[in-house]
Amino acid sequence: MNIFKYFGEIFGAIKSLWAGMRVTGYYFIHPGQIVTQKYPENRKTLKMTERFKGEVIMMHDENNQHACTGCGICELNCPNGSIEIITDKITNEAGKSIKIIDKHIYHLSMCTFCELCIKTCPSDAIGWGQEYEHAVFDRHKLTKVLNHPGSSLRKKPSKEPNQE
Amino acid sequence: MTNDQLKEKISEWVSGIEFPENKQYLEVLVPANSLKKLAELLHNTPETDFDYLISLSGVDYVSHLAVVYHLESTSHKHFLVMKVKTEDRENPNFDTVNEIWRTAEWYEREVFDMFGIKFNNHPDLRRLLMDDDWVGFPLRKDYKDEIKMIER
Amino acid sequence: MKEVIQDIIIRNSDDYIINMGPQHPSTHGVLRLELSLQGEKVKYVVPHIGYIHRGIEKMCERDTYQQIIHLTDRFDYLSAHMNNEAVCLNVENALEVEVPERVKYIRTILDELNRLASHQLWWCAFGMDLGALTTFFYGLRDREVILDIFEESFGSRLLHSFNTPGGLMHDIHPNFQKRTKEFIKYFRKKLPEYDQLLSNNVIFQMRTKGIGYMSKEVAISYGVTGPSGRASGFSCDVRKNHPYSAYDKVDFKEILDTTGDTFTRYKLRIAEMWESMNIIEQLIDNIPEGDYTAKMKPIIKLPVGEYYQRVETSRGEMGVFIISDGNKFPVRVKFRTPNFANLFVLNKIGSGNKIADIVAISGSLDLVIPDIDR
């Protein structure tokens, strides 16, 4: 074996090792480069983006009214069966029997966040919530009823008077 | 080679070949007994040179079971869909092509696992994805599992 | 007559067998490798798969085409966007729908961003397989920037079912272009560090050079695609050979090498990261205005027939084979996933090496186990 090649190899090796050590050494003496976030402490400042898929929620306005008509399209479109809609029949003031939702049940544990329910909802009643802390001790708590108790269907702004 | 030339070539080699209609690619329906012969010829002839088996899938058409081979030539860049089918649901079997395209070994094991199609002369025909003691062939249309499958 | 490539495993009762996995730090998931040892030397490797088999192909038979999309995320979770795209392109081609140009551009950019993120995670995991634990954190640090961009536009970081037959779920976020450009600028500075830390390191080169040699014939015969196949000289880049989306509008080169050892597979992926950044830079400023989705019927029914579509994911060629009988549910959906074929070659290129090399080789094949088991 060529003696120069032998020592050349050793010096080449030391040089390449030193290049690696420079990288790690640089970060060692620059603690300002730390990118970790301290999670529970920064909870107040932690803002999710507006499109963040935390969970499916039903939007309610200040009168505790929602837009869900109970048509069941979201239930049909859900690939995992994580939405169940229980409807009820009531008679309204005009004496007509109409269908309203009783419970919009959402199984968070089965949801894969594919967004098909929200995308296909004809009345834009459901949307994404920003909640990201979903851990619970009991899995039954992951089954949620989306319509708030006592809520009712929002009346559509009627278009008939304008037409007439 | 263009599709027409391929058609001509293939029908020269093997008799009883059908060319079903396919919008995208040239499709060949091979009789089961000449599958191996055609596969070898396709792979070894320099003009065709189908050296790359992209995918091998089993299909249950209810009326019959089939195996679909998607082939491509890395040198000529032409594409061929080779299909072989059997109506025997109890004991379907075809010749293996794993010596021609090595990647077929696992694909054939998967097809055996899912459809129960046996491949003659396969070196290691065991279940691949399911447990060894699994009963039934899950991807067949007549497979029923009341507990694990949700019907829609 | 071409030469016959064979690797025959002969089992003896007195083999010294160790099982690597299903729970093992270096198999990146639930893969079991049955290794037969002779001292430190490995006589043969038998991979056992199926530990995370979820029957997605069966599930697809009861799903509509829109519903299939979210299942494809779960194969190769690191190239979720490409998997989605494979199904979408297949459905669009079958229906002969013309997708808006804007969608094509955005899809291409997202493909490449996803490829970058995937290669970064592969880089950190590969370093960790070889014992350089620091690489893991550097890779994840840079990947986080991409994931933040994804989160802003898609709402999720990893499994974003952002594609839908005909287009996209939403338009991209207004900040998307700006942040992507910032990321490219940032990552162009950080990528040379990867080389200094790992690629040029003499120990790393000793560990990977000349290990796990795969010839071009073996790569083709075993169907090894993606960077692993291209490192052996198998020109299998679907982006170049069968361009889809906006790949025919960008100028990029398919990176090929013929050495075919573990180090080449490594180098090729690093080179692909540079190339991906080039592609993104060409497209990011030229996204045309327009709709983010084509007009589609709410219930998609494919015409009767059989359709096959290939895309290039970060690990190789992904194929979707759909058989339709005109109904809203497909008769059969077969996914040709790249890692399935890539894993099978492990015995061929791995046997005869040391245990530590098996870890290096399987790391260089960049295996994602859910992609194998489907």
Add this chain to the structure above:
Amino acid sequence: MDFNIYDFTSFTKWVDNALNSSMSPLLAIIIELIIIGLVFLLFYAIVGLLLVYAERKVCAVIQNRYGPNRVGPFGIFQTIADLIKLLMKELINIKHADNFLFNLAPFIVIIASFMAIAALPFAKGLQAIDFNIGIFYLFAVSSLGVIGILLAGWSSNSKYSLIGAIRSGAQVISYELSVGLSLLAIVVFAGTMQLSGIIESQADGWWIIKGHFPALVAFVIFLIASTAETNRGPFDLAEAESELTAGFHTEYSGIKFAFFFLAEYMNMFIVASIAATMFLGGWMPFHIAGWDGMNAIMDYVPPIVWFFGKTIFVILMMMWFKWTFPRLRIDQLLNLEWKYLLPLNLMNIVLVAFIVLMGWYIK
């Protein structure tokens, strides 16, 4: 009592006299042994805990992380919490394992590292026993631990453990040579094997400066070889995490695992302090012959600070190695030793002998 932070000789003499004057010499010796044993036990535990904490913090900063920061300010009680956790964990007994050897192995490992502390000179006069072959003793004792590792691997009836243990055996046996030969260079320079003598010989400058090139080569080789001997850093093949899950201690749990863990860090401390003693002058302050003013300033810093400062420097070097480099393969590890380190070392010894003969080192 005459307590002096710069010289512990009078303090230890005073303790000895006080004990001897109040009881029989035999009893005094026994009590002295017990005191030293307890002090070292405490020292061992504290150093072990601090090193675990230091390693976690150092690697965290290298990796752009914070590291432990939950238990106590800056997470300083993290290792104590870990220790409590390990103490309370179940000791799992392995079926078909050789139970006696399985339980014995962690003790051998920990005793081997414990014995080495006895000869370490922490400061002037602060040394439990000053052998006239001190360096030989340290070298011999620090390599005993491999017996424990071999036993652990063999007795746990696990294939991963066995492979790890055999690797460790091959590794330690070959790297012993390099450690010994690189220390020999300093022994040749100093002309004595007594640790106090070696330190005294560095009163006018440390050997790494006085011995210039060959001493530097010996230092680098010692760093590499001792990292390998302690199964650390790029040489942690015995517990190669990504290959053998945890190597020889795969099957251990609870306090028995903690023993291995503690012994690993203690071994690191011991080799670092040997390096500090032999190459960097031990507790001897930084002196340059002739520069009396500066030497006097340096003397103001207590020797014990010098000793720990140098040791921590070497430990930091070893941590830096570990968190930068990928792991070697077993054959490359042996190649490195037999093809590179050993020939270089032998050449270096010849060079040292020549330099000492001609008196070409810096006086």
